[in-house]
Amino acid sequence: MKFIVSLLLTALLSFVSGLYLPWWGIAVAAFLVAVVIPLKHGIAFIAGFAGVFLLWGGLAWWIDAANNSILSKKIALVLPLGGSIVLLILITAFFGALVAGFAALAGSYLRKLVVE
């Protein structure tokens, strides 16, 4: 349950950060969530990772659908992805997720340091 809450909260806070902060606001969001909600370190990493993976992947997919893939088709060739839109969305989600995962891990360790 705490995992699901963590994940959703990371996604939500990341989205809000995107409105006001540069792209790395997702790291701040994932970090804060992991500080506040106690989870095992590995689980915290996964919650941060998955939260932003779903957010970025979902946003990219949603934008792409509204755009009829006009741009993603081109970008998937500019970045050497062989024109694969799925790969482009996965890569988008992965980079955000990776940053958020490590930020959540750091948050989780900080919580341990402070609480214990």
Next chain:
Amino acid sequence: MKVVPFIVSLVITIALIVCLDRQWGTVPPVGKFVSPQHGFWQNAEAVDENFNSTLVFPQLHDKSTVYFDQRLVPHVFAENETDAYFIQGYLHAKFRLWQMEFQVMASAGRLSEIVGDKTINYDRRKRRLGMGYAAEKALIEMESDSTTKAECDAYTEGVNAYISNMKESELPIEYKLLNYKPEKWSNLKTALFLKYMSLELAGGENDFEYTNAKNVFGLADFELLYPSSQDSVDPIIPKGYVYPKPGVNIKAPSTVDSLYFAKTDSADIAPVKPDPANGSNNWAVGGKKTKSGKPILCNDPHLGLNLPSIWFEMQLSTPSMNVYGATFPGAPGVIIGFNDSCAFGVTNAERDVADFYEMKFKDETMKEYWFNGEWKTSDFRYDTIKVKDKPDVVDTIAYTVFGPVMYDRKFSENAVLKNKYYALRWKAHDPSNELKCFNGLDHAKNYYDYLSAIKNMHTPGQNFVFASKSGDIAIWDQGEFPAKWKHQGDFIMPGTDSSYMWQAMIPQDENPHIMNPERGFVSSANQFPADPAAYPYYLGGNYPPYRGLIINRFLNQMNGVTTEDMMKLQTENYNVFAEMARPILIKYMSDSLLTEDEQRYFDTLKTWNLRNDVNEKGATIFVVAWDYLVKAIYSDELTKTKLPMVYPYESTLLEALLKDSNYKFVDNITTDKKETLRDDVTAAFKTAVITLRKADADGKLKWGKYKDTRVSHLVPTLTPFSRQHLPIGGGTNCINAEKDTHGPSWRMIVELTDSTNAYGVYPGGQSGNPGSPYYDSFIDTWAAGKYFPLWIMGRGDVEDKRIKAKIEFSK
């Protein structure tokens, strides 16, 4: 030690962020770039994007509304012109910001700031051409005119209003890919853009190559290779026109034989030049010849084709002006278009207004040069080129009475220059205010308004075609052109005294022009403006004759002309050059020497319908065979030395062979045998078949496939942002002058009936955003030779179904 895992994970996080926030070589900052709320995904415009908005800017004076039609053409309704130009600037920026700035950076020689050291030479070339110097001088002239200044100020404010209000996520995608940000716009940038067009259209010259050719072949043979007249010339002002005595008399200097023609100094500089095909077609048919009884004006400017397109279509309407047409993102006003009274369009005048002078400097510091018997002090311009991720490059450029020293030992396009200095005298360096010309045309009510408007066009010289609802048609070959003695500036001139300088400009009213001619139409297609045998000033010889010839032939035959007829004519693929040249290939072919396979290609050529249509194989065979014939005839002479030279014009060879099959250059001077035209034609065809067979095997023998037209993004490496393999016919010497990367950049047809009836199309789309459905939405229509009706919206049409969105502006 519990702190260690915290620190390690924190460091990894920060390191990841830092790595993903910076550029690696050509890879953009990945984190920033892929972030769906910041990066490229933000440029993926929803296909049903609603462009409605309400905007407030304190710079505005009144309320204005912009209505977008279904093609995203903005129809601007403002209460005063200042607001209209502000909004034009705002809209140009909204849809074309990256392109506007990139073109100006290219013009100013600042590309290295964006892309790094690979463009240093490109940038230095622009600095040495004096692009910045020219723009600064033009700006002074522009800002000394209150109308132009107000127009430019409002436009600049509009561009900057957009930039200031733009969120980072709204940056055009090219900024995100190349990782930089836009600067503020300025009137100087508008001037730099206009100089970019001047360079494209009036930057052509062959001084070094012609000097080499004269030195290698002698003046007599030079004139055979590069004549300053043509048998087939059908000038813009028809033959037979009687020109008045010249208002200015110029004389060649007394030393011309010894110091100019007989001088044998050559230089192995191979200048980088604008595409000589930058040309165009325009014509106006008078009411006598049209079905409606009203004039029809047509124009299609031929330029390098790029995305985003050089043109942006719009209507500007105020109580004092209502003009529609093609605008330049980067400059206020409409450039090619029409208003409620008349229509106007341009083709390039092709005059040589760039001449090189060889300078004598005291020493390598270039501080003093010899001029009129004394040492004169040079001015210096220190040009600092900022280079992305690298130290600045400073170029010191000496300026003389003629202009900047373009080539010296520090910059020579890879030639070895020892104690050689070449200064450039370029008409585009002279102060002038071309925007005033377009402002005047946008407001013109009649022929006299048109005439006083175009007088402001000094450089680049243009053939301005005109037609009015009152029934007048006219054309002026307009520019401020130097009056030259024969061959002046064809070769490098001595720069040690004033005797070789341009002595005077041709008086404006002596520029070739004609109004309401007997034949019922006016036209131009970059051919000789006037019969060189009758016009009192030297015109040089850089004019392609064939499009003019075929346009005039068709127009002469036509009557009861409709806009549909004009569409057909503008996209006409008939190859009149081939009509005249194919008989030579046929007559001088030694059939008996052809293999069965070669004979098959030859048969296709013989039965070809002379049309460069997409599916014609004969067009490919003709073009390839003629190219090899040109090489067979001239390459032995032109490669006799290592000096750079240019090939003679197509018309030169064709006219020579039509007159005399024993043309002097037919013989291959590298063999002992004396070749005949028959030998050359047969050998060239056999070589051509090797190329043709390969094309055939690749399925590329059909002309459209062989020519392979594309419209490329301004950054050539961004091929996914380009449109390739477009099925379109035409080519050099066809009215539809569509080559592989160059051609009709805006096709416009305007019938000046009481309610204007106009059509247009350009190879691009209104949006510069590769993520928008409007990025390339006109290309297929353009390639198919079809047009869009141009909607001249009225103030009362606000409920019209064609309106897709509106932006309301207020103060």
